[in-house]
Amino acid sequence: MEDKIAVIGGGPAGMIAAGTAGSRKKNVVLFEKNEKLGKKLYITGKGRCNITNLCDIEELLNNVVVNKKFLYSAFYTFTNNDIIDLLNKYGLETKVERGNRVFPKSNKSSDVIKALNKYLIDNNVTIRLNKKISDIKKTTSGMFNLQFEDGSQENFNKIIITTGGKSYEQTGSTGDGYNFAESLGHKIIKPKPALVPCEVEEAWVKELQGLSLKNVSISAYVKNKKIFEDFGEMLFTHFGISGPVVLSMSNYINKHINENIKIYIDLKPALSHEKLEKRILRDFEQFSRKQLKNSLNNLLPKALIPVIIRLSKIDEDKFINQITKEERNNLIEALKKLELTFSKFRPINEAIVTSGGIIIKEIDPSTMESKHVKGLFFAGEVIDVDALTGGFNLQIAYSTGYLAGINC
Numbered sequence: 345m346e347d348k349i350a351v352i353g354g355g356p357a358g359m360i361a362a363g364t365a366g367s368r369k370k371n372v373v374l375f376e377k378n379e380k381l382g383k384k385l386y387i388t389g390k391g392r393c394n395i396t397n398l399c400d401i402e403e404l405l406n407n408v409v410v411n412k413k414f415l416y417s418a419f420y421t422f423t424n425n426d427i428i429d430l431l432n433k434y435g436l437e438t439k440v441e442r443g444n445r446v447f448p449k450s451n452k453s454s455d456v457i458k459a460l461n462k463y464l465i466d467n468n469v470t471i472r473l474n475k476k477i478s479d480i481k482k483t484t485s486g487m488f489n490l491q492f493e494d495g496s497q498e499n500f501n502k503i504i505i506t507t508g509g510k511s512y513e514q515t516g517s518t519g520d521g522y523n524f525a526e527s528l529g530h531k532i533i534k535p536k537p538a539l540v541p542c543e544v545e546e547a548w549v550k551e552l553q554g555l556s557l558k559n560v561s562i563s564a565y566v567k568n569k570k571i572f573e574d575f576g577e578m579l580f581t582h583f584g585i586s587g588p589v590v591l592s593m594s595n596y597i598n599k600h601i602n603e604n605i606k607i608y609i610d611l612k613p614a615l616s617h618e619k620l621e622k623r624i625l626r627d628f629e630q631f632s633r634k635q636l637k638n639s640l641n642n643l644l645p646k647a648l649i650p651v652i653i654r655l656s657k658i659d660e661d662k663f664i665n666q667i668t669k670e671e672r673n674n675l676i677e678a679l680k681k682l683e684l685t686f687s688k689f690r691p692i693n694e695a696i697v698t699s700g701g702i703i704i705k706e707i708d709p710s711t712m713e714s715k716h717v718k719g720l721f722f723a724g725e726v727i728d729v730d731a732l733t734g735g736f737n738l739q740i741a742y743s744t745g746y747l748a749g750i751n752c
């Protein structure tokens with residue numbers, strides 16, 4: 345009898361797994377509980393979808409934060425070029441931007457979903473939308489019995505679980521796959537937020553809500569030991585900080601969240617202390633008869649000026665020609681080492697990805713098949729793997745999806 349394969353979850357991992365299995369002339373059914381495929385994919389890259397990263401494979405692996413060795417085989421078998429070729433074949437034109445990030449030429453994530461839909465149809469995958477799996481049981485004859493929320497059930501010889509993580513639940517990723525895997529005998533590493541905004545203790549951040557800073561350097565310290573430093577874009581919010589560098593930082597500080605984490609923002613990373621002092625002195629010469637609060641416009645965005653002056657402990661009404669060297673040093677300190685105290689991560693639902701998931705020791709890294717249950721496969725974010733921003737998490741979904749699809 346011909347194998348019947350069920351793929352559970354129509355995100356990028358599920359679509360690639362189903363299309364790949366279909367290309368081998370298998371009888372494949374892709375189940376998705378939403379009314380359409382790829383709801384999370386649709387919101388990726390702020391609606392533009394950072395499809396993958398065109399760096400070399402070793403660098404792809406270096407951008408994986410958790411369990412990179414597990415992904416070696418997957419990344420080398422289905423590469424960044426492979427997904428680009430596949431999408432190009434199904435009508436999507438792509439472009440490469442800063443940092444090797446690949447996007448659709450149209451800047452529309454919906455075009456990526458369209459191309460993947462064509463791939464599924466071309467490979468005769470049956471797509472069943474609005475079909476939520478509520479439970480999976482093993483029958484005495486070794487089949488997988490899928491039970492649906494609507495009360496119906498269906499048996500399959502093999503299944504691929506691609507239900508994603510637990511963040512942005514409104515997209516459908518509600519962590520169902522963890523329950524399925526557990527009930528089939530797999531262990532789970534407790535899901536935690538990754539690539540997630542941070543709350544801080546300092547109340548003044550609220551005054552800066554909405555302010556985005558492009559070229560800043562951020563570092564994080566625990567007990568005076570540096571655990572993270574990077575350069576890029578950040579955003580102040582009503583609760584703390586977010587934006588690309590902050591999301592990356594979250595993956596490095598997550599082991600220390602019960603310790604005292606200090607975060608420092610260097611607002612002028614291109615200038616050393618001495619160069620910044622010279623620059624300030626030049627500005628001060630120009631504005632010598634003005635008050636401090638009216639003299640920093642060349643140096644800082646408007647919203648930051650009162651905050652920086654307060655943190656420098658200088659009277660904002662003071663005239664420039666009365667500012668002491670000590671006060672000037674305080675100002676430089678505030679600009680180069682703006683201090684924040686981490687309090688907690690935002691909830692998992694606001695995380696870009698979920699860290700944790702199905703334990704990798706129980707999955708064969710060259711096939712994505714369970715080491716305990718024959719015919720059971722996993723792919724994508726449901727597995728305990730996660731990476732930095734830059735297209736790496738989607739590459740994990742395609743590469744593991746491909747391995748499951750080619751081996752099921």
Ligand SMILES: Cc1cc2nc3c(=O)[nH]c(=O)nc-3n(C[C@H](O)[C@H](O)[C@H](O)COP(=O)(O)OP(=O)(O)OC[C@H]3O[C@@H](n4cnc5c(N)ncnc54)[C@H](O)[C@@H]3O)c2cc1C
Pocket residue numbers: 352353354355356357358375376377378381382383384385387388389390393394395396475476477478506507508509511512515516517518519520521695696697723724725726734735736737738739741
């Ligand atoms: C705001 C945001 C922006 C992002 N931007 C990027 C980016 O630009 N580049 C990048 O590389 N990564 C990005 N990511 C991460 C990336 O989207 C995920 O890592 C990726 O979507 C994971 O793919 P997946 O197929 O494993 O899971 P998902 O995309 O989460 O798909 C899982 C699917 O399974 C379905 N499902 C779940 N349970 C059931 C069930 N019981 N029955 C039936 N169906 C079910 C869900 O409805 C969902 O459609 C972003 C994430 C977010 C939240």
